Amino acid sequence: MRSEARLGWLLVAPAVGVIALIAIFPLGWTVWESLHMHELRMPWLGKPFVGLDNYAEIAGDPRFWAALGHTAFFTVTSITLELVIGLFLALAMNRVFRGRGFVRAAILVPWAIPTVVAALLWRFMFESEGGIANAVLVDAKILSEPIVWFIETGTAWVPVILADVWKTTPFVALLLLAGLQNIDLSLYEAAAVDGANGWWQLRHITIPLLKPAILVTLIFRTLDGFRVFDLIYVLTGGGPGTSTEPVALYTFNALLQNLRFGYGSALSVVIFAITFGLAMLYVKGLGVRLGGEER
Amino acid sequence: MNCDCVNRGPPAAGSVGRCRLPAVTLVVAAALILTACDGRGDAGRQGSVIKFSGSALGAEGTLVARQIDRFNGLHPDIQVELQRTPDDATQRHQLYVQWLNARVGNPDILMLDAIWTPEFAAAGWILPLRPFAPAPADFFRATIEANTWAGELYALPWFADVGLLYRRIDLVPTEPRSLSELATAARGAMARPGGPRYGIVWQGARYEGLITTFIEYLGAFGGRILDENGQVAINRPEAVRAVTFMRDQLYGSRIAPLEVLTWHEEEARFAFQNGNAVFMRNWPYAYEPMSDTAESRVAGKYAVSPMPGAPGGRSTAALGGAQLAINAYSESPRAAYRLIAYLTAPEQMIERAQAVGQYPTRPALYDDPRLAAVRSIPLEQAKRAIENATPRPVTPIYTEMSEILQIELHRALVRQAEPQAALDAAAKRIDALIDRTGMRKLTQGTTR
Structure with a gap:
């Protein structure tokens, strides 16, 4: 033994x-x-051990807190939209219709496009005053004249959120579709026999039984959302000012642009702690079983 | 499932997997040796072998290769090799910093951006040139100033880049003598039937280009980022006037489109080239492509001049360009200097101007008839602009300082903050940066 x-x-x-x-x-x-002051560009400072100084600097850094706020805003907004739209798509794809296989494959196209490319596409649409976004909205009389999207915080978020929703909803839909296919159809038959309408079926059968799939989606998407980088890097660069800058972009900036290894590492540790904490929260607090004992 | 391995793994690896360890170590060691051989295998040297690094793309690459070949022919005791590094300045910077932190002696010669010299000098990564007896008086004052740190010259300017004001001569025949003349001329030309949509276009996105644009307005109003004592001067009244003037272009007189706040060099050039702007602030590179009638609607209809000044200041141009410096860990600094001297000699500079249109850094060459034959360089205006040029703050912490300023300026220009408030915030953060990096002590300690 x-x-x-x-x-x-x-x-x-x-x-x-x-x-x-x-x-x-x-x-x-x-x-x-992260416990050292290590400025690659400033060797004259040496590499002294500074204990938790870097963390203290983070705690007192308004740009970090603002970035955290932007990240949370981005994560919550985009995931909410993705879940709602994704659920509709999943429900539609779950039906039996001709060409279902084709639709299921086609819907994944945005997901298959590399984020940087997708971000560039969206940037072209919104960038100039003569861009597609402005043309469409002015034609539809939603805007009275073309606007410059990337110079105001409110409007700069629009292409960012849209691009993320466009790109990631298919992924969400697919995860939810997998969950839908696990639901026993006889439940619906029984409900129909009892006279339950579609809305009732959705609320009392589909959504409760879809909970594990929704939670898995939430974990994936929250963690992704929290580390969002490339999309915003390409679309707004964190601007105007720093008003759309997420923590990952701020960290990249400290670590790789300014080569502040100590401070940047401390930022990375903080992001790690936050995402790890979120994952734990989902796993423990919401009772997701990743091991598969439940069933 | 996966989490279990992660949690219980490490102690097990130490206690039970011991017998596996030597094998693993062997493999890793072998891999390391292989990589090491790859790096510095050719140790057989006769004379000095030095490596030159820089962007080596296209016509510029061909030119550098040709000049190095010639140098090799003239100096049999030195063998120069071209080491290709990324063309993108940020990437090249990152690479250099990594190498130099590891004290790598290759490449022996570094091609530096206009704003890196003090950083590399303060870090001890490049050698002071005094022992090699260079002749700084032969170069433009501003290009030498940009390469001087703590009273020592650390690099020789290779070619100069300078901010220029492009103007449509069919709409504005004479060059504006002041910023207010510029604004009036822009409005006048826009108001003409069929006149361009924009009065002036510049680089206003949140990046280094915004600082180069800003520095010209700042100088025009007599302001500075740091004063002569190294004190932060960015929130003084002159700077506030400069930012207010830029904001007025956007929201008051509306001669500049709001879009410039998202524009880099190329967007500005496209607008100007398509005939949509009366004036444009840009670098010399735009001069040549816009003369191509197939692509440009303004061919033959534009000229350049230095950016004008305003009351209380003077005409100012931002300075860019490339410098050559010697790696402090180089094994053959003397040979390296000889190559630098060769590449920055008048003959090579003229050849460079002819081949790729880059501006020489020696004022005397602007009287050379061979340079006058280079169509893509408007000699008199170019010389005047470089003479009016100001280096960006010559400090090792420039990059971070610039980042702070980019953010706060952009905030002021998009009207997230008032000019005074934004500049106060910038001043406060730059002060904190100076303290954090020990700059105050460093400047006092080294300037004697």
């Missing part, structure tokens, strides 16, 4: 080693780095 356990450990050792090498070691290194 003991030798069997030992063999077991031996067999998983390479995998464990790889995880340690690519996940735990860099994480530990980042934490260690």
